[in-house]
Every structure is written in C-alpha cells, then in structure tokens.
Amino acid sequence: xxxxxxxxxxxxxxxxxLAKVGVEAAEVERVLDSDARRRKLQFELDELxxxxxxxxxxxxxxxxxxxxxxxxxMRALGDRITSGExxxxxxxxxxxxxxxxxxxxxxxxxxxxxxxxxxKIVRGEGTPRExxxxxxxxxxxxxxxxxxxxxxxxxxLSGTRFHFLVGAGARLERALIAWMLDIKTxxxxxxxxxxxxxxxxxxxxxSAHLPKFADTMYRDFEEDFYFIPTAEVPLTNMYxxxxxxxxxxxxxxxAYTPCFRREKMxxxxxxxxxxxxxxxxxxxxxxxxxxxxxxxELEKLVENACEICRRLEIPFRVxxxxxxxxxxxxxxxxxxxxxxxxxxxxxxxxxxSNCWDFxxxxxxxxxxxxxxxxxxxxxxxxxxxxxxxxxxxxVLENYxxxxxxxxxxxxxxxxxxxxxxxxx
RNA sequence: GGAGAGGUGGCCGAGUGGUCGAAGGCACCAGAUUGCUAAUCUGGCGUACUGGGUAACCGGUACCGAGGGUUCGAAUCCCUCCCUCUCCGCCA
Numbered sequence: 001x002x003x004x005x006x007x008x009x010x011x012x013x014x015x016x017x018l019a020k021v022g023v024e025a026a027e028v029e030r031v032l033d034s035d036a037r038r039r040k041l042q043f044e045l046d047e048l049x050x051x052x053x054x055x056x057x058x059x060x061x062x063x064x065x066x067x068x069x070x071x072x073x074m075r076a077l078g079d080r081i082t083s084g085e086x087x088x089x090x091x092x093x094x095x096x097x098x099x100x101x102x103x104x105x106x107x108x109x110x111x112x113x114x115x116x117x118x119x120k121i122v123r124g125e126g127t128p129r130e131x132x133x134x135x136x137x138x139x140x141x142x143x144x145x146x147x148x149x150x151x152x153x154x155x156x157l158s159g160t161r162f163h164f165l166v167g168a169g170a171r172l173e174r175a176l177i178a179w180m181l182d183i184k185t186x187x188x189x190x191x192x193x194x195x196x197x198x199x200x201x202x203x204x205x206x207s208a209h210l211p212k213f214a215d216t217m218y219r220d221f222e223e224d225f226y227f228i229p230t231a232e233v234p235l236t237n238m239y240x241x242x243x244x245x246x247x248x249x250x251x252x253x254x255a256y257t258p259c260f261r262r263e264k265m266x267x268x269x270x271x272x273x274x275x276x277x278x279x280x281x282x283x284x285x286x287x288x289x290x291x292x293x294x295x296x297e298l299e300k301l302v303e304n305a306c307e308i309c310r311r312l313e314i315p316f317r318v319x320x321x322x323x324x325x326x327x328x329x330x331x332x333x334x335x336x337x338x339x340x341x342x343x344x345x346x347x348x349x350x351x352x353s354n355c356w357d358f359x360x361x362x363x364x365x366x367x368x369x370x371x372x373x374x375x376x377x378x379x380x381x382x383x384x385x386x387x388x389x390x391x392x393x394x395v396l397e398n399y400x401x402x403x404x405x406x407x408x409x410x411x412x413x414x415x416x417x418x419x420x421x422x423x424x
Numbered sequence: 425g426g427a428g429a430g431g432u433g434g435c436c437g438a439g440u441g442g443u444c445g446a447a448g449g450c451a452c453c454a455g456a457u458u459g460c461u462a463a464u465c466u467g468g469c470g471u472a473c474u475g476g477g478u479a480a481c482c483g484g485u486a487c488c489g490a491g492g493g494u495u496c497g498a499a500u501c502c503c504u505c506c507c508u509c510u511c512c513g514c515c516a
Contacts, residue, residue, distance in 0.1 A: 042474060046485040053485090056497040060442045067496075074496035092473095224506095243434095243471090370453090375471080 001099050001208075001361045004035055017105035020112055020323040031098045038091040045084040052077055100211055104358040106323045107295070107332040113322025119335075120322070125306070126315030128339045134402045138342035139393045140273040143169060145404050146424055149274065161263065161277045168422040172395065172408075173281065173388055175415035177256050180283045180308055184385060188304050190254035190285060195234035197257060198225040203237040206363030208329040208355075218260045218278075227260040231284035232382040236355075239288065240363035243375045249367055250289040250297065254385065257282065274389040275347065281388035287381040288365065291357065294379035295332070298354040301383045302334045305350040308386050311411050314398045315339040317346065331356040338390065342397035347390040352383030 007014045011032060015025045052074070059070055111120055143149025148169025154162035165173055184190040204210040204226050209217065218227040228234060235253045244251075259282050270276035285304060289297045302318060309316035321333040330353035337346035357377035360366070366375040399407045406422040413420060 039474070042485080046474065049485060052497080057442065059496055071496055078496065 001358060002102055002105065003357075003361065004031070004095070004099060007031055008035060014105065018102065020106050020110075021103050021326060022114075022324060023103060027098070027102065031095065031102070034091065034095045034098060038088070038095050041084065041088050041091060045081065045088055048077065048081050048084060052081060097211070100205065100362070103328045104326070104331050104356060106326055107354070107356075110326065110332050111320065111322045112324075114324040115322075116325045118322040119325055120320045122318050122320045122334070124315070124317030125310060126313070126339070128315050128341060129398070131341065136341040136397060136400060137404075138273065139340070139396045142342065142396050142400055142404065142406070143274075146406065146422060148172070148422065158278075160271060162279070163274055163277070168416075168419070169392075171416060172412070172422070173392055175412045176388060176391055176395070177281065177283060179412055179415050180385060181254065181256055183308065183311075184254040184283065184285065184304070188252070188307070190252040193235070193238070193253055193255050195228075195231060195238070195255050195257065197228050197234075197260075199228055199234055199237070200224045201226070203233055203240070203363075206237045206240050206359060206365075207233040208359055208362060209233060212328060215264055216262050218262060228257065229261050230259050230382075230384075231255040231257040231282065232286060235284060235286035236288075236359050236365070236380050236382060237363050240365055242365065244288075244365075244367040244378070246290070246367050246369045249378065250287055250293065253286045253288075255284050255286075257284065273343065273393065275343075275393060277389060283385045283388070285383050285385040288360075288378045289381065290367070291376065291379050294354050294356060294381060297379075297381055298332060298334070298352060301381050302336065302350075302352045305336045305352060305383055305385050308391075309336065309338055309349070312391075312395065312409050314394050316349075327353070329353065329355045329358050331358065336386070338394040340390075340394050340397045342400070343393070347394060349386040349390045349394065350384040353381060355380045355382070 002014065007028060011028060015028050018028065019025070055070075055074060055077070059067055059074065062070070111118065113119065137145075140149070140151065144151065146168070148166050150164040150166050154164050181192055185192050198220070201210065201224055204217070209226075209229060217229050219225065220227075226233075234257075235255055238253065239251070258279055260279055263276060263278060266276060274280075285301060287297055287301060306316060306318065316336055316338045319335045319337060321327075321330070321335065326333050333351065333353045335348050336350040336352070338349045340347050356379055359380045360377035365378050365380070367378050368375050395409060395412075396406055399409060401407060401421075404424070408416050408419050408421060
C-alpha cells in the first residue's frame with residue numbers, strides 16, 4: 001500500500017511512478033478526492049464529539065431539571081454523531097479499498113518497459129552443455145522412464161497438474177530441500193521456520209495477494225483460511241502489527257513449504273511435466289530490513305539464490321524485470337533462471353523482490369530506532385531459494401546420461417545416502 | 425462438540441456508568457545524587473487519524489480482544505463473534 005500522505009503531498013511524483021507500471025492518473029485523482037472528503041468529515045465529526053464530551057460531563061453535574069431540559073438536545077447531537085460515524089466508516093472503507101488496489105511504485109533505476117520482452121539479462125554463469133552423442137530428453141520422459149515421476153496416477157487422484165514423485169525422485173527432492181535449507185541457515189544467515197500453511201485474510205492482505213488476486217488462491221470458505229500460495233505470506237506477516245526494536249533488524253527468514261495455486265491465469269500453459277502445478281514445494285527467503293538497506297539487501301538476496309544454482313553447477317542467468325513486469329508489490333525485482341536442456345528453455349527458479357514499505361504498511365510491520373523515536377515501516381524482501389519442481393527439472397535434464405540414468409550432483413550425494421546415480 | 429474461567433498500555437495488574445488514556449508495580453529513558461558496580465529521588469514513558477506551525481511543538485478525536493446495542497455519557501450494562509486457559513467428550 002502506498003502512503004496516503006505521499007499521494008497527498010506529492011501527487012505528481014506518484015502519478016509519474018504509477019504511469020510506469022500502467023496505472024492511469026485518474027485512479028490517483030479518485031483516491032485524492034476520497035481522502036479529501038474523508039478528512040473534512042473527520043474534522044467535523046471530531047468537533048461534534050468534543051462538544052458531546054464537554055456537555056455530557058456538565059450534564060452529569062447538573063440538577064435533575066436541567067438534565068431533563070437538555071436531554072433531547074443531547075440526544076439529537078448523539079444521533080448526528082452516530083450517523084457521521086457511519087458515513088466516516090464508509091468513506092474510510094472506500095479510501096482503503098482504493099489504496100489496497102494500487103500497485104507499488106517502481107524504484108527509479110528499474111528499466112522502463114511494457115512486458116517481459118523489455119526485461120534485461122544482467123548476468124549469467126555457466127554455459128549450456130553441447131550434446132553431440134545424444135539428444136537430451138525432457139524431464140517428463142526421463143522421469144517416467146526411470147519410474148521416479150508418475151504423472152498418470154497423479155492425474156487419476158487429482159487431475160491435471162498433479163503427479164507423484166516416487167522413490168529416488170521423492171528422495172532427490174527431499175535432498176534438495178535439506179541441502180538448500182542447510183545453506184540458508186548455516187552459511188547465509190537465515191533463521192529457519194516452519195510456518196502455518198493456512199492463513200487468515202489479514203495475512204493475505206498484508207502480503208498484497210489480496211484483494212486483487214483472490215482467484216489465484218485456494219480457500220476454505222467456512223473458516224477464514226487461505227492456503228498459502230507461497231511462504232512469503234506467512235513469513236512477511238510473522239511480525240505483523242508489531243513494533244520491533246531497530247537492533248533486531250535485519251531479520252532473515254527461510255522456510256520450506258508446499259505452495260498452492262489455482263493457476264487460472266495460465267490455463268493451458270505449461271501443462272506438460274512438473275513445471276507448473278497446483279501444488280509445489282519451495283524453499284523461500286524473506287528479509288525484514290532497515291529502509292536504507294533494502295536496495296543492497298536485494299542484491300544479496302539474488303546472490304543467495306544464485307549460489308544454489310552455482311553449486312549445482314547448472315547454467316543460470318539473472319533477469320532484471322522492467323517496470324511493466326514488476327508485478328503488484330515489487331518496487332524492484334530480479335528473476336533467476338536455470339537452463340533446462342531437455343525442454344530447451346530457461347526456467348524461472350527464483351523471483352527476488354524488494355517490496356519497499358508496501359507490504360509493511362499493509363501488515364503494520366514497524367520498527368523503532370530508540371525510546372521516543374517514531375515507529376517506521378520496515379522494508380520487506382522475498383525470493384525463492386529455490387522453487388523445487390523447476391530445480392528438479394534442471395537437475396534431471398542437466399545431469400542425464402546417454403543411458404537414461406541421472407548422475408546425482410556431487411553436492412547432493414551426502415543427502416542421498418551417498419548415491420552417485422539414479423538408475424532404473 | 426459440552427461445561428467453566430478469562431481477554432485492560434512493553435509486561436504484571438486495579439478499575440461495575442461520568443472526575444479513566446486509564447491507579448499501582450516492573451521494565452525502559454532523561455536528570456539529580458551517593459565513591460563502590462548498584463541503590464535512592466524527580467520527571468518522562470502507547471498507537472492512529474486529524475487541525476495549526478518551516479520545525480521543535482501545541483491542540484482535537486479515536487482506541488481497554490472485534491463488531492453491534494442501551495444511555496445525555498460505556499473499559500464498566502446487554503447481544504453476537506474471535507481468541508486463550510482448565511475439565512469432559514471425540515478424533516489422532
């Protein structure tokens with residue numbers, strides 16, 4: 001959520017920033033108009049309430065006759081206040097709803113662009129291997145031949161976009177999770193948490209997945225529960241509505257969780273293989289940092305994701321999102337993509353965002369520098385560290401051998417009971 | 425699911441219709457003081473919105489789990505909901 005005071009005080013700056021992400025100036029005007037009406041009413045109402053408090057106090061000391069005489073008048077004042085409060089609540093709701101639907105402002109250095117076509121490749125490491133003696137297979141063929149991915153039975157139970165990982169496939173994923181978490185916690189300074197996978201509406205508003213993206217999430221309509229689309233939701237909300245001491249920052253959190261997504265927007269896309277499912281595993285990184293540090297913390301976050309690719313010895317590249325491809329909450333964003341020779345594409349295995357104070361304002365996530373200092377919003381960042389299905393794809397496809405077996409990446413062998421190969 | 429108890433400021437805890445944004449204590453901050461490593465004294469110490477001021481700051485309003493109601497006036501009375509604890513049942 002943007003700061004209403006920023007919109008009020010520097011509307012031209014907000015208009016210009018939002019124009020870059022495709023928001024029309026009229027939307028800003030509507031917010032300003034609503035805010036002006038809200039403030040006017042608030043002021044009038046406050047005066048009425050002050051009068052009531054004063055007069056009521058006097059009435060309490062007055063004689064019985066005086067009380068009876070004034071009661072009707074006071075009652076009328078009370079009724080005016082009640083109706084004013086209703087109107088104010090409506091105006092506040094209207095203003096709030098509009099603010100919740102406005103996307104974040106991009107950082108000034110983010111390249112201007114309309115779509116993913118305008119994104120920038122900023123760097124890469126490793127070279128896609130040449131295959132002279134055989135044609136690399138896509139993971140869905142490798143997985144089925146080895147019996148480590150069972151698509152048919154997944155579909156039988158749950159429909160399209162579901163699969164079983166079986167035997168060494170399940171273990172390989174578990175190895176990746178354990179290995180990644182060890183790097184996050186032992187080397188990169190993250191605190192591991194195991195968060196709730198179902199969260200309430202407030203949490204999902206906090207992370208900015210609501211109100212705009214309600215139809216992307218699974219939901220329990222009887223209880224107030226959303227199934228998390230990413231661990232970003234519980235992690236960024238972990239300290240919601242709290243005021244942290246400044247010396248607790250930065251807070252680095254990591255979690256392995258399943259994620260649940262309806263994928264309505266991508267109906268028919270990526271239906272083959274395990275690239276895009278309704279349910280997938282992910283190791284997530286979230287940072288809560290001092291506002292002055294968030295730009296540099298984003299660079300470190302991306303590097304934390306890259307390190308996983310690097311140690312797997314799989315070619316990867318870093319893409320800087322242009323303004324048109326930032327998404328709703330990010331002020332600045334990088335994707336990390338791994339090369340998959342079987343399906344012949346760069347797979348987005350991580351998406352790292354600096355959300356500035358956008359989520360923190362929604363989640364009321366603040367810190368205080370010292371006694372008497374004003375609470376300030378922290379900056380929140382999040383990134384995958386990495387998404388499991390696509391990492392698994394990259395491992396299978398890059399480490400496949402001509403005979404159809406998979407070499408276990410050296411870094412994973414300790415997590416695979418020492419196994420060096422996955423064979424039929 | 426049933427029965428009971430309870431939700432007050434960072435924490436503990438008083439407060440059953442007006443003088444309560446809320447006693448008292450702890451913690452914390454500032455100052456004073458003592459030559460003994462901490463004690464004592466004094467003052468300060470919530471958040472949000474909002475009016476005024478360049479600002480330090482001054483003022484108004486709201487907030488005692490949430491939302492409604494009664495009343496001139498609600499932390500206090502009534503209703504609904506949420507949460508926590510204890511016991512029972514049920515399921516693991």
